[in-house]
Amino acid sequence: xxxxxxxxxxxxxxxxxxxxxxxxxxxxxxxxxxxxxxxxxxxxxxxxxxxxxxxxxxxxxxxxxxxxxxxxxxxxxxxxxxxxxxxxxxxxxxxxxxxxxxxxxxxxxxxxxxxxxxxxxxxxxxxxxxxxxxxxxxxxxxxxxxxxxxxxxxxxxxxxxxxxxxxxxxxxxxxxxxxxxxxxxxxxxxxxxxxxxxxxxxxxxxxxxxxxxxxxxxxxxxxxxxxxxxxxxxxxxxxxxxxxxxxxxxxxxxxxxxxxxxxxxxxxxxxxxxxxxxxxxxxxxxxxxxxxxxxxxxxxxxxxxxxxxxxxxxxxxxxxxxxxxxxx
Numbered sequence: 001x002x003x004x005x006x007x008x009x010x011x012x013x014x015x016x017x018x019x020x021x022x023x024x025x026x027x028x029x030x031x032x033x034x035x036x037x038x039x040x041x042x043x044x045x046x047x048x049x050x051x052x053x054x055x056x057x058x059x060x061x062x063x064x065x066x067x068x069x070x071x072x073x074x075x076x077x078x079x080x081x082x083x084x085x086x087x088x089x090x091x092x093x094x095x096x097x098x099x100x101x102x103x104x105x106x107x108x109x110x111x112x113x114x115x116x117x118x119x120x121x122x123x124x125x126x127x128x129x130x131x132x133x134x135x136x137x138x139x140x141x142x143x144x145x146x147x148x149x150x151x152x153x154x155x156x157x158x159x160x161x162x163x164x165x166x167x168x169x170x171x172x173x174x175x176x177x178x179x180x181x182x183x184x185x186x187x188x189x190x191x192x193x194x195x196x197x198x199x200x201x202x203x204x205x206x207x208x209x210x211x212x213x214x215x216x217x218x219x220x221x222x223x224x225x226x227x228x229x230x231x232x233x234x235x236x237x238x239x240x241x242x243x244x245x246x247x248x249x250x251x252x253x254x255x256x257x258x259x260x261x262x263x264x265x266x267x268x269x270x271x272x273x274x275x276x277x278x279x280x281x282x283x284x285x286x287x288x289x290x291x292x293x294x295x296x297x298x299x300x301x302x303x304x305x306x307x308x309x310x311x312x313x314x315x316x317x318x319x320x321x322x323x324x325x326x327x328x
Contacts (some may be wrong), residue, residue: 011277016151021141021200025225028196029134030158032092034187037166041278042098042182045271047104048180048260050113051128061257065115066126068131076132084137089197091130096190096299098123106180140202163282189303230259241305248309255316256281267325277328 017023045059048051068075079087098119105111142148170182233237258277265273276306286309320328 016142016147016154017149019142019147021202022027024137024149024196024200025141026140026154026158027035028193029155030162030190033162033192034169035099035186037066037278038170038173038182038280039161039186041101041167041170041271041275042179043120044257044260045171045174045274046111046179047116048264050111052264054258054261056100056262057257058207058254060113060116060120061254064120064124067121068128071128072123072132073225073228074221077221077228079129079133079136079201080224082148084140084196085135085200085202087129087133088137089194091126091133091199092190092194092197094126095123095130096187096194098126099187099190103180103183106178106183109233141200150155153289153292156292160282160286160289164279164286165282167278167282170273171272171278174271174275187228202273237302244309248312252312252316254307255319262319262328268324270323273325280305 017026043060044057047057051057102111102116102119105115134154138151139148142151173182173185232242259277260274263269263271263277266275319328
């Protein structure tokens, strides 16, 4: 394709992959995220198998999310000051250690719910820095800013493709060999993403002073947080999007925590059934992400978002009433 020529079809949908650093990031993350979703299914089933308690399933989910909720805004400010590639290498190594600890404890037969709670909280702490670092790092990987929306949409496609494959493989592996091997494979899956990060050639960030040049004193963390809140408060569109996201995240997305209960108590299935249910959500999300990647602009998405949120709520209501596996 010559300079200035606009790609079309599949080439247009995948145009961000023409950037070398982004290809490395995309391929490494895809492998790692498959392992992450395998671990998600295995952890849920492990807690259910040990306790048969919906409360403890919720407690483990809470332990994994509360660190990111509390530290997320501060972590975002700090990550913006640090070398993002270095941050991601550290977070991936720590996440690999967490999965390895889960694998050793489970395969050794001495895993307990308090240990799962502690390791879930540790992973949540890692995610508090990993998530903003990963999202911000994508900007550094795309040389042509016109490809940035496509890169973000492909990131979502990658996440949801892993969300389709990982739970299916995880459920089958738990049924065949137990949860410990899912955790072990997840630990191994971090090696490709760490390798891809180390292989990248990343120049200085735009807006960051070169080494050795005078640098202005950075504003305090509290000052930057306040500036961010003022910006959100002054933008009706961003304020509305964040309110919608917060509502869906608080009242809708946690349905996944109770999936083992629906799998065993309502649908009378095993870990493979849990994996298929989680993969079904990934299939729908993948189709949505591919739709976004194929769009040429964000025009029209504002009207689409509340409709999709309403459809999500309707889907949850029907799912809660379903007693048939294929419909669920």
